[in-house]
Amino acid sequence: MGRYVVRRLLQAIPVLLGTTFLIFAIVYALPGDPLQALAGDRRVDPVFAATMREMFHLNDPLIVRYGYYIRDIFTGDFGMTFRGLPVSTIFEGKFQVTLNLALMALIIEAVVGIGLGLIAALRRGRWSDTGILAITLILVSIPTLVSGFVLQLVLGVQLKTSTGIDFFPVAGIAEGWRSYLIPGAVLAGTSIAYLTRLTRTSLMETLRADYVRTAIAKGMPRRRVLGRHALRNSLIPLVTYLGADLGTLMGGAVITETIFNLPGIGQQLFQSVYLRENSVVVGIVTVLVLIYVLANLIVDLLYAVLDPRIRYE
């Protein structure tokens, strides 16, 4: 087990280097002069521009600039913005908001998706199964923009004005974890549908497995056959999906954060791309990649816990 962990950790290093370099290269390949974008329509003073270019190593070849960038990552400030602020100060608090949002979405997704999937698998072919499959189809079909605004209106405004219930804040983060409930649900929407279907398929497959038949033949109570023998095996693909989805959720938070006015990294990313703040864009994406790689690492480790065949390979 220990060797497996070390090997997976070492494998994460080239992945990180490769992805950050790709992002770096792509962002700097974007057309347009970042200094000109800074000045808008006005002419940029050539002396100022030359100083800035020197200061931000803009005249150096790409690979050298990437080297500086890696150094900045390891010193922890992720480089400077053109306004002279360390990029890391722009991150402050914002990653926390997005991470909260993504985790809330992940929890909602896991509970609802696995729950619905289990019900559907155990009642295969009956109306509840058909109903759940129909729900997933609807969930996949509704864009976040629509579900976001509708839920905001119904739960945040109409519910409050008609019944006085004010449990679901739908803007800002002033209410602690409750602030993330509705945005989380909106963000999780599509993923819930996929996870439901994945759970259903996975459990139906394990229920047909020989070892489940063995457990029944051993006279095990139904609850134990399902909860121990079948579920443990069907969890394996679900964990993979959930881990990979954390990254998707964080990346997909841009729209949700905008609708619900959450001061997260998604909003910041959008602004920075708009303003050509390349160092901020690269910084944000790098951290997103880091989280993604980390989530996948955790998935791989969980894998080994869930499936001994992987552990001993």
Add this chain to the structure above:
Amino acid sequence: MKNPSVDTHLLPADNLGTAPLLAVDNLHVEFKTRQGLVRAVNGVSYALHAGETLAVLGESGSGKSVTAQAIMGILDMPPANIPKGEIRFRGTDLLKLSDNARSQIRGQQIAMVFQDALSALNPVFTVGWQIAEMFRVHRGMSKKAAYAKAIELMDRVRIPAARQRVNDYPHQFSGGMRQRIMIAMSIALDPEVLIADEPTTALDVTVQAQIMELLAELQRDSNMAMILITHDLGVVADVADKIAVMYGGRIVENAPVHDVYKNPAHPYTKGLLESIPRVDLKGQELYAIKGLPPNLLDMPTGCAFHPRCPYRQDDCVTDVPPLHEISGTRSSACHYWREVLDGVQG
């Protein structure tokens, strides 16, 4: 309908008299499929006394495994359905028991060994956990006591270094050792009936013999009754007391094992015996039963074997042969069993 909460533990062996321990009586099993109703088992009857070994022989699709699964109560219902028949264990019809009462019998009084131990054992739990589970769930033992029992059982089925291997996972064992684990698990609670569904099919020939020997030995020691399901006549001879040959969901021949080998009374059994390779016939072409096993969705009329039968007469196509009694212990479902016994091809 009997009281569903009937406690089968209260039916002691001495009350059985000469009645069999387990009796399958006119069992029918059918499956609903998209293509139509598949009648997998059509009126199978056999009986088993304590200490006896019955070999159920037949090719795939003959209904031998389905019958066993019906006895265990592990058929998926639906799509399976049992429209007719009885399975009496110690005089109680298992088919009339509640689910709860049946799961009390499963594993404790009637246990089963499956064909492919690699897929039949749960890949994510250690073998010790899987054996100990029997004691923990059915006997309420502590984890420690149950593991001690598991090690004891692994020793009993002769797994080397059982104490060290108790925490290994199924994939870390060889095929033969895995099947031994499977057997250890099935005999954990001293069942009275052990159903072994092709226990050696997935194994090497040398290992096959060891596993059969182990099963026979365990059976002798504990006076278990055993149903040995196989399509391999070679496996049967040394172990079984009697043979039931199945074809197309019916029993076509019932006989003590030596009678069958000496002189089969059904053309299908005869064909099976003749298709075993023999050293003294080396160089000659190996006999094969011509034709294909029957399509369960479209069974032949009359005797299901008639399209492949060298003894076929006109009435075989129209009339289903009943199980003719040949002697007190033998029967054959062939209109022309006398001719088959005499070897006179019609």
